[in-house]
Amino acid sequence: MNIVIIGNGITGITCARNIRKLNSNASITVISEETEHFFSRTALMYIYMGHMKFEHTKPYEDWFWSKNRINLIKAYVKTLNTKDKILLFDNGKSIAYDKLIIASGSKPNKFGWPGENLNGVQGLYSIQDLEEMEKNTKNISSAVLVGGGLIGIEMAEMLHSRSIKVIMFVRENLYWRNVLPQSESQLIGKHIAGHGIDLRFNIELKEIISDDRNRVAGVITNTGETIECQFVGLTAGVKPNIEFLEKNEIETERGILINECFETSIPDVYAAGDCAQFRRPKSGEPAIEQLWYTGKMQAETLAKTICGDKSDYNRGIWFNSAKFFDIEYQTYGQVLPEINDQQKSFYWEHPNGKHAFRANYNNTDESILGFNFIGIRFRQIIAEEWIRERKTIGFVIQNLKKGWFDPEFSKAFYNDISHSYLQSLKFDFMNNKTLES
Amino acid sequence: MEDISLSIAPPSAGSPFQKAGATLTAFAILCSIIATFGPGKAHPLLFFFLIIGLFISGGIFYSIPYFKAKAGIKNNGIMQNALSSRGAVAWGIAILMTGFYIILYWFPYYLEGLIRTMDPLSIMLRGKISDQWFLYGAFYTLAILIMGMRFIAKYKYSRYHIIRTISVMFFQLGFAFLLPAFLLKLNQPEFYFSYFWPLKYSYLFPNDVDYLIQSGNLGVFMVFWGLVMTFIATPILTYNFGKRWYCSWVCGCGALAETLGDPYRQNSDKSLKAWKIERWMVHSVLVFIVLTTALLWLNSWKSGTILGDASGLFSQWYGFLIGAVFSGVIGTGFYPIMGSRVWCRFGCPMAAVLGLFQRFKSKFRITTNGGQCISCGNCSTYCEMGIDVRAYAQKGENIIRASCVGCGVCSSVCPRGVLNLENLAEEGRFDKYIRPEETNTDRI
Numbered sequence: 001m002n003i004v005i006i007g008n009g010i011t012g013i014t015c016a017r018n019i020r021k022l023n024s025n026a027s028i029t030v031i032s033e034e035t036e037h038f039f040s041r042t043a044l045m046y047i048y049m050g051h052m053k054f055e056h057t058k059p060y061e062d063w064f065w066s067k068n069r070i071n072l073i074k075a076y077v078k079t080l081n082t083k084d085k086i087l088l089f090d091n092g093k094s095i096a097y098d099k100l101i102i103a104s105g106s107k108p109n110k111f112g113w114p115g116e117n118l119n120g121v122q123g124l125y126s127i128q129d130l131e132e133m134e135k136n137t138k139n140i141s142s143a144v145l146v147g148g149g150l151i152g153i154e155m156a157e158m159l160h161s162r163s164i165k166v167i168m169f170v171r172e173n174l175y176w177r178n179v180l181p182q183s184e185s186q187l188i189g190k191h192i193a194g195h196g197i198d199l200r201f202n203i204e205l206k207e208i209i210s211d212d213r214n215r216v217a218g219v220i221t222n223t224g225e226t227i228e229c230q231f232v233g234l235t236a237g238v239k240p241n242i243e244f245l246e247k248n249e250i251e252t253e254r255g256i257l258i259n260e261c262f263e264t265s266i267p268d269v270y271a272a273g274d275c276a277q278f279r280r281p282k283s284g285e286p287a288i289e290q291l292w293y294t295g296k297m298q299a300e301t302l303a304k305t306i307c308g309d310k311s312d313y314n315r316g317i318w319f320n321s322a323k324f325f326d327i328e329y330q331t332y333g334q335v336l337p338e339i340n341d342q343q344k345s346f347y348w349e350h351p352n353g354k355h356a357f358r359a360n361y362n363n364t365d366e367s368i369l370g371f372n373f374i375g376i377r378f379r380q381i382i383a384e385e386w387i388r389e390r391k392t393i394g395f396v397i398q399n400l401k402k403g404w405f406d407p408e409f410s411k412a413f414y415n416d417i418s419h420s421y422l423q424s425l426k427f428d429f430m431n432n433k434t435l436e437s
Numbered sequence: 438m439e440d441i442s443l444s445i446a447p448p449s450a451g452s453p454f455q456k457a458g459a460t461l462t463a464f465a466i467l468c469s470i471i472a473t474f475g476p477g478k479a480h481p482l483l484f485f486f487l488i489i490g491l492f493i494s495g496g497i498f499y500s501i502p503y504f505k506a507k508a509g510i511k512n513n514g515i516m517q518n519a520l521s522s523r524g525a526v527a528w529g530i531a532i533l534m535t536g537f538y539i540i541l542y543w544f545p546y547y548l549e550g551l552i553r554t555m556d557p558l559s560i561m562l563r564g565k566i567s568d569q570w571f572l573y574g575a576f577y578t579l580a581i582l583i584m585g586m587r588f589i590a591k592y593k594y595s596r597y598h599i600i601r602t603i604s605v606m607f608f609q610l611g612f613a614f615l616l617p618a619f620l621l622k623l624n625q626p627e628f629y630f631s632y633f634w635p636l637k638y639s640y641l642f643p644n645d646v647d648y649l650i651q652s653g654n655l656g657v658f659m660v661f662w663g664l665v666m667t668f669i670a671t672p673i674l675t676y677n678f679g680k681r682w683y684c685s686w687v688c689g690c691g692a693l694a695e696t697l698g699d700p701y702r703q704n705s706d707k708s709l710k711a712w713k714i715e716r717w718m719v720h721s722v723l724v725f726i727v728l729t730t731a732l733l734w735l736n737s738w739k740s741g742t743i744l745g746d747a748s749g750l751f752s753q754w755y756g757f758l759i760g761a762v763f764s765g766v767i768g769t770g771f772y773p774i775m776g777s778r779v780w781c782r783f784g785c786p787m788a789a790v791l792g793l794f795q796r797f798k799s800k801f802r803i804t805t806n807g808g809q810c811i812s813c814g815n816c817s818t819y820c821e822m823g824i825d826v827r828a829y830a831q832k833g834e835n836i837i838r839a840s841c842v843g844c845g846v847c848s849s850v851c852p853r854g855v856l857n858l859e860n861l862a863e864e865g866r867f868d869k870y871i872r873p874e875e876t877n878t879d880r881i
Binding site: 314 | 507508509510512513514515516517518594595596597600708709804806807808809811812813814815817818827828831845848849850852853854857858859870872873874
């Protein structure tokens, strides 16, 4: 069996590794135009900030690939001939496959803003983007970031580490409000602002203006304000990187359309990770999953299918994490930005504004639905177990200590949380009494 | 808006405090060199206060930006800084430190002027004039106290780091500097209660044991203490807490690595090859010292009839190669190039013993939190023992490695809260995290 994988990100590489684990005979080839070896994309920011060098971001030593007989090719796939099962590279060479996996990842969103292709305007996704950012931010003093998501905050932290003034446009009225409930949004927003980032809420980009050398000189907002800057970061999300499939018969929409087994519309061609779009996403789950974790989990399932054990993708209980400057965030299960009328929510926040906890639960049987932890580390295995077993909010609050994952000697907040929960019960009880009388 | 330059700007990026700190430290070194060439002998007290005062104030100034900055990881610019990333400055410091060790060990008479500046302190503490080892002990302790303060400032939000740093500072100052000096003043054997066989190998050599026992009740207690610590306390403490109870909480070598060596922790080699070399070397040293000790006792029991002088030669060579060259010259002198734990990782027989317990019989582990690792590499980069922490974390495996000294920095630098140092039940510590969805995927 001759397996060819396009893309050496977390999805492509996890596929290759897992296929090798399940099948010691298959020929496995991974193609990338970005780098020769797999590196951790999530660590790009740390290279810029000087925490690590590029070498440190490689999760495997260079000998790993030949030892595990995973062939690496650095080239750009120009055309894909699915009839004859051959890929053509831009360097004129080609490669045949029995099974093809497309894991080509994402690229930064651009929305047709005037001036979005000026020098000094860029997104951040690839190592090439990072190299460009290094050049674009040499000796500059101020930058504007368009979009306040996770890449936005990374870029803010990067620029801030070099004492570059950062103004960040946020479309919503609070930071990351399309994902976080209001209290968490406020807390994180305050923390970011405390680091000197100038957050501008309800502001969108209208136009990027240039100097006489085709370089960014500033931006104009939707409110008509002009802001001078020497760098613009486009951080309003990413989209599937599928341009190289344009003239191909593989069915695409926003991403490459796939079923639950990652099969595309063409036999023996599979797609997974950021570039893939589920035809029929499960209820409450997005059609395109653009996370490190989901890329890894998708790849693990796909590897089974490729090796003959046809498996459905089951993402399981949702989890994600992030870091906003010095505040860590972990979420498990379902915590929507607004609860619906079948849900209730309990929220606790430390007076210092650096730690918070939220538990959402069912209105009727009080079973737990999801958690937000801010400035608190919590065991994934415990959180998932409680959600899976539909434990009640009362049980969860009483047993928080079991899942506490903060370092030894650090001040634990589970007693504060439980105290605050009991207070809220008392408060509810009193309220009901008042209503009854 | 707050002052950007102080919040997370890289140390050494030109903060006036740090420039002042570096300047004062340079003056302290300059004064030491001047003292060495004679003036130290003529004006010991003046040079003593000059040197110590300049070192301390240099350290305080250097740490001020850390104290003033917001709590959080302070690793900005480390890879671009010549001091911390094996640049010209790093090589300069390595040569300076290596040179100091060589002169200290084999040509101490060149340090005469500097040694004399320590006379006032030595007479006060020990009741006798200074020698090269007192000078070394004083500088060593000073380095741990000053750089310990810097470490506490850098990790001021972590109580684990604050407490264990205070612990190493306390054991160095109290048990490895003041107490031995005080014992000497009382005409008792100069004994270090915080070092045990096989690190302080001579403590269980027949000569030392005989000498201690003959010196009186306190000496008998010292021998007893050494035996208890080596054979009873070490296994029990390591079973319950891992080898960290010693390596990053008590030991003086560890103390220097954690404080003076902290700026260089990222330079330890993480390759599989380095791990192989490490296992061969550190366990060979352990075998060497166990054999040497056994031979010495056998020889002493048979009154020298078995080997004659051969076992004495054995222990002399061990002292030269391991005690001096490895632990001193290479172990500390090469900090800026090979990372802060070269000796602990490749050469320390105590670390080897503790490591064997930790790997095979201990409750200690670094727990990986489920499937949360994003493979960024911060943990591996900042592991001073050269453990590729990420290799375990990204597979959902706990990190159980003989070499781990439990410094806790991997857990601190992890941006996703994936790692935690824990003493839990021994059972199941090697279990891997597997998503339940992985085990019962719907089959078609």
